[in-house]
Amino acid sequence: MNRFVGPGTPLDTGTFQSAIGSLGCAAPSLWALIYVETSGCGYLPDRRPKILFERHIFHRLTNGRYDAQAPDISQPSQGGYGAGGAHQYDRLAVALALDETAALSAASWGLGQILGTNFANAGFASVGAMVDAFVAGEGAQLAGMASFIVKSGIAGAVAQGNWADYARHYNGADYAKNQYDTRLAGASQRFVTHGCPDLDLRAAQVYLTYRGYDTGGIDGLLGSKTATALTTFQHASNLPQTGKPDAATLAALAA
Numbered sequence: 001m002n003r004f005v006g007p008g009t010p011l012d013t014g015t016f017q018s019a020i021g022s023l024g025c026a027a028p029s030l031w032a033l034i035y036v037e038t039s040g041c042g043y044l045p046d047r048r049p050k051i052l053f054e055r056h057i058f059h060r061l062t063n064g065r066y067d068a069q070a071p072d073i074s075q076p077s078q079g080g081y082g083a084g085g086a087h088q089y090d091r092l093a094v095a096l097a098l099d100e101t102a103a104l105s106a107a108s109w110g111l112g113q114i115l116g117t118n119f120a121n122a123g124f125a126s127v128g129a130m131v132d133a134f135v136a137g138e139g140a141q142l143a144g145m146a147s148f149i150v151k152s153g154i155a156g157a158v159a160q161g162n163w164a165d166y167a168r169h170y171n172g173a174d175y176a177k178n179q180y181d182t183r184l185a186g187a188s189q190r191f192v193t194h195g196c197p198d199l200d201l202r203a204a205q206v207y208l209t210y211r212g213y214d215t216g217g218i219d220g221l222l223g224s225k226t227a228t229a230l231t232t233f234q235h236a237s238n239l240p241q242t243g244k245p246d247a248a249t250l251a252a253l254a255a
Contacts, residue, residue, distance in 0.1 A: 013199050054108065055106070062099050161188060
């Protein structure tokens, strides 16, 4: 599955501000969307984009012809996800061997968990082009998410904090079952109250996670685990042990 391993470049300020401009929303609202969808990062620790494979979408795209052959990845009913993370790529691999385009289209990708069938609204010419861009960096993932929201006519709901309306269109009619709207509202309020993630610190956390360090999560906050991981990396890299993501440390982490 090396096709899905890329640089995994974290978000930067320019990309984030561009998405805010496209959506016409405040930063806490955009961070709420990111954290509710993917717990703060668009990648697994091995640099593959976070995905969720939808068996009912694969069934629909292939007219059910693989239901008997591969019931775990092709069924008319939603569900059967199993574990998250790398397991979703195991499911994707089975589907890819049967129908590559349908397989890519039946997975949700990256920060915004954009379903592959929505590649056009995300701003791409094909699902393959979308996936390749999402493999490369979170900037493309966020831009695709913003494009999809705008073209779906729900940017206003984000800007106004109308989370029920947004959730209905983005997550489906059953959004309330998983408290999708209330989780968005709660996340947005936390960012208003406590401040938004620091993008440099968040980038350091992403890169440290790729390298196997425990940062305690990717939240853009300087907790004790992140400070320890930074100091340990700086010591191993012969850098000043500041415990902070200075420019030299970020450059070394990204190398």
